Amino acid sequence: MTAMVDVQRLRIYRAVVAAGSIQAAAANLGYTPSAVSQQVSALARETGLVLLSRAGRGVEPTDAGLELAAAAESLFGELADVEEKVSDLREGRAGSLSMAYFTSAAMAWIPDIVARVLAEHPRLRLDLRVRDLPSGEDERTDVEVMVERPDFHCPPGFVAHHLLDEPYVAVVPSGHRLAGSHTVDLAELAGDRWIAHAPQASWCVINLDNAAVSAGFTPSYAVRTDDHTTAIAFVEAGIGIAVMPRLCSLQLPGGVHALDVVNPTPLRSIHVMVRRAVENTPAVQLVVGGLLAKAGAATAGAARPAPEGAELSVVR
Numbered sequence: 001m002t003a004m005v006d007v008q009r010l011r012i013y014r015a016v017v018a019a020g021s022i023q024a025a026a027a028n029l030g031y032t033p034s035a036v037s038q039q040v041s042a043l044a045r046e047t048g049l050v051l052l053s054r055a056g057r058g059v060e061p062t063d064a065g066l067e068l069a070a071a072a073e074s075l076f077g078e079l080a081d082v083e084e085k086v087s088d089l090r091e092g093r094a095g096s097l098s099m100a101y102f103t104s105a106a107m108a109w110i111p112d113i114v115a116r117v118l119a120e121h122p123r124l125r126l127d128l129r130v131r132d133l134p135s136g137e138d139e140r141t142d143v144e145v146m147v148e149r150p151d152f153h154c155p156p157g158f159v160a161h162h163l164l165d166e167p168y169v170a171v172v173p174s175g176h177r178l179a180g181s182h183t184v185d186l187a188e189l190a191g192d193r194w195i196a197h198a199p200q201a202s203w204c205v206i207n208l209d210n211a212a213v214s215a216g217f218t219p220s221y222a223v224r225t226d227d228h229t230t231a232i233a234f235v236e237a238g239i240g241i242a243v244m245p246r247l248c249s250l251q252l253p254g255g256v257h258a259l260d261v262v263n264p265t266p267l268r269s270i271h272v273m274v275r276r277a278v279e280n281t282p283a284v285q286l287v288v289g290g291l292l293a294k295a296g297a298a299t300a301g302a303a304r305p306a307p308e309g310a311e312l313s314v315v316r
Contacts, residue, residue: 009039099129120282147202164299169249170258170260173256189243190216193239228249
């Protein structure tokens with residue numbers, strides 16, 4: 001069976017070759033000459049090679065010793081790369097980060113947060129994707145921004161943080177009868193042609209439909225879309241109205257208006273779910289901190305006094 005070469009002994013021998021003598025290598029390494037000589041002798045025994053020969057009062061590497069020292073160069077180069085990788089991973093400078101998020105968060109929050117993460121960890125490998133419906137067990141990512149029930153409990157191996165409960169607004173075309181208003185009772189929209197802004201199975205639509213039922217009607221969807229930008233395009237064309245979370249209405253074209261919805265105000269509950277194995281890494285902490293800051297700013301911006309008697313509606 002081939003004997004394993006002791007890496008530390010090989011490192012010391014390489015230092016002897018580089019310095020030209022055992023004494024000089026010992027001074028460079030902070031060892032005694034006797035300790036260096038013992039380590040080189042042990043390396044010679046385990047390799048079965050004559051590594052040094054006398055040269056006057058000093059020593060010089062044999063041909064076999066020179067070849068071994070040359071071979072060690074690539075080994076220690078690779079070890080240095082491994083040590084750098086370990087340091088990068090420990091400090092969060094390298095590695096990978098996978099994230100999933102719904103469309104409106106992708107547009108309003110995620111690019112700025114990711115840019116800040118990359119400014120501190122430029123070598124981080126990213127796997128970022130839009131996921132408007134909650135993931136299955138085989139699709140779990142490091143960080144997932146999701147719309148869920150307010151009392152959402154994450155699966156084992158993950159930790160969840162509630163970000164905010166976000167109010168909905170009604171998006172109407174400029175020629176709509178309510179275009180000049182600031183608020184609208186949800187029931188006032190019962191007779192309008194509705195445009196869905198998200199998949200029917202998403203919590204965004206479930207929240208809205210439940211709020212409409214509590215207001216005494218069932219929305220009549222004439223157009224179903226899978227994202228709010230498409231829904232807004234239909235509104236701008238005068239096809240109908242769309243009721244969607246405020247985050248979806250931050251960049252509206254000139255031909256549409258957003259009104260606060262009251263009596264009740266539908267709310268969607270936004271959470272971030274983090275894999276426990278990575279929750280304390282610097283990159284993930286930056287992401288979660290950025291999300292909490294964005295959510296706090298959105299909450300502060302949406303904090304308007306509700307009209308007297310207005311109701312809120314959160315799916316529970």
